[in-house]
Amino acid sequence: MNVLGKLLLKGLVVVIPVVLTLAILWWMAAGAERMGGTVIKLILPEGWYLPGMGLVSGLALIALVGLLSHILIFQKLFNLGETVFNRLPLAKTIYTAIKDFIGYLNPDKDSELGKVVMVKLPGQSFQLMGFVTREQFDDLPFTPSADDPVAVYMPMSYQIGGYTLFLPRDTLTPLDMPFEQAMRLVLTGAVSKRHESGHENGTDDPQK
Numbered sequence: 001m002n003v004l005g006k007l008l009l010k011g012l013v014v015v016i017p018v019v020l021t022l023a024i025l026w027w028m029a030a031g032a033e034r035m036g037g038t039v040i041k042l043i044l045p046e047g048w049y050l051p052g053m054g055l056v057s058g059l060a061l062i063a064l065v066g067l068l069s070h071i072l073i074f075q076k077l078f079n080l081g082e083t084v085f086n087r088l089p090l091a092k093t094i095y096t097a098i099k100d101f102i103g104y105l106n107p108d109k110d111s112e113l114g115k116v117v118m119v120k121l122p123g124q125s126f127q128l129m130g131f132v133t134r135e136q137f138d139d140l141p142f143t144p145s146a147d148d149p150v151a152v153y154m155p156m157s158y159q160i161g162g163y164t165l166f167l168p169r170d171t172l173t174p175l176d177m178p179f180e181q182a183m184r185l186v187l188t189g190a191v192s193k194r195h196e197s198g199h200e201n202g203t204d205d206p207q208k
Contacts, residue, residue: 029055032054032055032058032059033051033052033054033055033058034054035054035058036053036054036055036056036057036058036061037049037051037053037054038054039054039057040053040054040057082095082099115131115132115174115175115179116129116130116131116174116175116177116178116179116182117129117130117131117132117152117172117173117174117175118130118172118173118175119152119154119165119167119171119172119173120171120173121167121171122168122171127173128154129154129175129182129185129186130152130153130154130165131152131153131154131155131179131182131183132150132151132152132172133151133152133153133164134150134151135150135151137149137151144166145166146166146167146168147168147169147170148168148169148170149166149167149168149169150166150167150168150169150172151164151165151166152164152165152166152167152172154186155183155186155187157186157187157188
């Protein structure tokens, strides 16, 4: 029974991440297919619609929005829509939080923001891994009291949440680590054993 239990646990470790990933991707694809397909069926003659057109149209629309976001006149239109959201109390809070988080992952964002750092809190011997989110505070209604302040986000493991600390710059040690790798390391409590960068070729010894 002990052997069977261990085999079942090992199987779950392999199966659960795959199943959850596929389920989320399927949910997103099904939603795009359902919404896009409804619109396409209204446009095309009856019988012309083929399964998958809604998904393809959804992906094409997202790519089109990304392309139009580089054009000045459409930037103004997007800003106008953003202004409308910012005037609605509840919508403003939700929209701003989501926009800031997604924008944090934007590949065009300044590479200095989002860099990975190790934080050593004053008077403590331990270190925490965090992500620099802000170094300028001119647009905020307050000024952090720390010397040469830097805003650092420290996510919690295995949950959506964390703390934003305003720390002196001299308490931070930059790490040469990709954002995605560091975020995965923190969110999994550092239990991830996935090989990164140079280790992907099967060479586990850092001296090799």
